[in-house]
Structures are given as structure tokens and as C-alpha cells.
Amino acid sequence: MGIASINLKAIVAASIAFVMISVAAQAQEADLNDESELLEALVMADPAEAKRLERQLQALWSKSGSASADLLLKRGRDAMEAEDYGVAIEHFTALTDHAPEFAEGWHMRASAFYNAQLFGPAIADLERALTLNPNNYTAMLGLGHILEHINQPELAYDAYVRAQSIHPHHEDVSKAVSRLAPQVQGKSI
Structure with missing residues (x-):
């Protein structure tokens, strides 16, 4: 028995x-x-519908599947909002250590690095985020901003065009493409 x-x-x-x-x-x-x-x-989508869909995608991409990862994401975002980028980097580093396959953790840490003027680590984290989620147009937009900041307009333009192909109505992406198009047209990209 x-x-x-x-x-x-x-x-x-x-x-x-x-x-x-x-x-x-x-x-x-x-x-x-x-x-x-x-x-x-x-x-x-039309522009109004695109905003609704964007919110849904951002919510979906922010789902980690782990309560502790969600807490680290929230704390890091709170620190970003308070412009305490060092603390944000600490929280996002703990998040990427805890959940290395969670693309949004890498994306958010890249944003914190960017705001702390640490462009090399920001680019590395954006590359990781885009490897995990190649459709994250906001990560591509961030990569474009950094590349533009370090005087790589052709590469920045490529990133912006890729982001625009995913989200044609994103206002910041459209402005960036329009701003850089005259600089890079006629150059081999």
C-alpha cells in the first residue's frame, strides 16, 4: 500500500x-x-488606432512572467522617472541578471545608460534587446538617437527606417527619418 x-x-x-x-x-x-x-x-492602422495598439504592445512587452522581475522593472522605471539613473541602472542590472531573456529589461537599462551618458553600454544593451525582440521599435529609435549623437547619421537613419517600417505612425520616428533623409540621401547606406 x-x-x-x-x-x-x-x-x-x-x-x-x-x-x-x-x-x-x-x-x-x-x-x-x-x-x-x-x-x-x-x-x-490610422494614427489614432496606432496609439492604442502601441499601448497594447508596450504592455505586452513589459510582461516578464515573474513577480520579482516585475518589481525590479517598476523600481527601475521609478528611478528613471526621478532621474536617478545610477539607481535605475542598478535595478535594471539586477533585472537582466534575474531574467536575461526578458528584452524589456535590456531595453530599459539601455535607456538608463543613455541618460547617464554611457553610450557604449547603452548600444550593447540595445543590441541585446533587439536580438531578443527585433520588433521593438522604441529600442530601434533609441539606437538611432545614440548613433545620431555619436555622429553616425547613416546608421542612425537605418535604425529609424527600420523602426518606421514597424510603426509608421510613431511621431518621433517620422521626425527623425525626415530630419536625416537629406543628409544620407545619395550616400551609400
């Missing part, structure tokens, strides 16, 4: 683990479907 009870407990535990993994995989798949649908709609 004792062995049967142990086997039953093991079977129940294995079944619960399987169900939990399946539910998590389905939720992640649903998020991916939502993201691709939102991105497709964003390209075709």
Missing part, C-alpha cells in the same frame, strides 16, 4: 507539472500570436 501511495503521488505530481508547463506554453504562444497580430494591425 505504501509503494502504491508513493507511485500515485509521483504520478499526480508529474501530471500537475505537465499541465502547468502546457498552460505556460499556451500562454506564451497566445502572447506571440497577440504580438504578431498587434504588429500587423499597427502597420495598417
Whole structure:
């Protein structure tokens, strides 16, 4: 009877683990479907609809799936809002250590580095963020800003054009493309 009870407990535990993994995989798949649908709609949207879709995408990209990661993200964003970039970098570093596959952590730490005038680390973090989420037009916009700041207008323009292809109605992206187009037209990019 004792062995049967142990086997039953093991079977129940294995079944619960399987169900939990399946539910998590389905939720992640649903998020991916939502993201691709939102991105497709964003390209075709009018400017008012684009703002709504942008908010939904930002909310989706801010989901870490971990309460502790969410707390670190919130604390880092709060520090950014208070313009305490050193503290923000600390929180976002803890976040990237805790959740290295969470693109928004890298993106936000890049923003903190940028605001602290640490452009090399900001570029490295944006590269990581864009590797994890190549559709993050705000990370591309940030990369363009840095490249423009360090006098790389052709590369900045490329980043802005890529961001615009994902979010054609983003006002800052459109302004940046218009601003740099005269500088880079006629040059090989």
C-alpha cells in the first residue's frame, strides 16, 4: 500500500507539472500570436488606432512572467522617472541578471545608460534587446538617437527606417527619418 501511495503521488505530481508547463506554453504562444497580430494591425492602422495598439504592445512587452522581475522593472522605471539613473541602472542590472531573456529589461537599462551618458553600454544593451525582440521599435529609435549623437547619421537613419517600417505612425520616428533623409540621401547606406 505504501509503494502504491508513493507511485500515485509521483504520478499526480508529474501530471500537475505537465499541465502547468502546457498552460505556460499556451500562454506564451497566445502572447506571440497577440504580438504578431498587434504588429500587423499597427502597420495598417490610422494614427489614432496606432496609439492604442502601441499601448497594447508596450504592455505586452513589459510582461516578464515573474513577480520579482516585475518589481525590479517598476523600481527601475521609478528611478528613471526621478532621474536617478545610477539607481535605475542598478535595478535594471539586477533585472537582466534575474531574467536575461526578458528584452524589456535590456531595453530599459539601455535607456538608463543613455541618460547617464554611457553610450557604449547603452548600444550593447540595445543590441541585446533587439536580438531578443527585433520588433521593438522604441529600442530601434533609441539606437538611432545614440548613433545620431555619436555622429553616425547613416546608421542612425537605418535604425529609424527600420523602426518606421514597424510603426509608421510613431511621431518621433517620422521626425527623425525626415530630419536625416537629406543628409544620407545619395550616400551609400
